[in-house]
Amino acid sequence: MKKTVKVVAAIIENDHNEILCALRSPEMAIPNTWEFPGGKVEDGESLNEALEREINEELSCSIDTFDVFDENVHEYDAFIIQLIAIKGKLIEGQPTPSEHSSLIWLKRENLHSLVWAPADIPAVEQLVNEV
Numbered sequence: 001m002k003k004t005v006k007v008v009a010a011i012i013e014n015d016h017n018e019i020l021c022a023l024r025s026p027e028m029a030i031p032n033t034w035e036f037p038g039g040k041v042e043d044g045e046s047l048n049e050a051l052e053r054e055i056n057e058e059l060s061c062s063i064d065t066f067d068v069f070d071e072n073v074h075e076y077d078a079f080i081i082q083l084i085a086i087k088g089k090l091i092e093g094q095p096t097p098s099e100h101s102s103l104i105w106l107k108r109e110n111l112h113s114l115v116w117a118p119a120d121i122p123a124v125e126q127l128v129n130e131v
């Protein structure tokens with residue numbers, strides 16, 4: 001049976017209405033696709049705690065996180081992901097990648113120009129359609 005992983009991902013928007021997009025490196029699982037940065041929820045953590053920890057670890061900055069924005073289950077060949085996207089705001093530092101190959105800030109209307117990890121597509125659609 002495939003394993004299900006619970007992953008939280010941050011939708012971080014700046015003052016110019018741009019959203020932070022992160023490129024998974026060739027060494028990461030699902031390589032060379034764009035995602036919202038985040039990672040797996042550990043035992044005993046709330047979703048918001050997990051996301052704030054992951055962003056600190058991966059991007060060396062701090063965010064405040066809000067309510068769940070989108071949640072969906074996607075089946076990959078090797079595992080099933082429950083992807084929970086949560087909006088966030090930078091409160092300290094600037095995002096600096098340690099594991100990702102690249103970071104960019106994009107306006108909603110340009111999000112479709114990237115090749116997203118398949119599990120992220122519902123959250124991208126919801127953002128693009130947001131008023």
Ligand SMILES: Nc1nc2c([nH]c(=O)n2[C@H]2C[C@H](O)[C@@H](COP(=O)(O)OP(=O)(O)OP(=O)(O)O)O2)c(=O)[nH]1
Nearest residue numbers: 007009029030035036037038039040081117119120
């Ligand atoms: N962080 C994140 N992972 C995503 C997204 N979409 C998507 O399919 N994934 C997949 C890629 C990975 O297989 C898994 C998350 O694992 P990860 O490697 O980023 O998380 P992690 O840092 O907690 O993992 P680990 O190093 O502890 O194993 O979910 C997304 O938007 N954000």
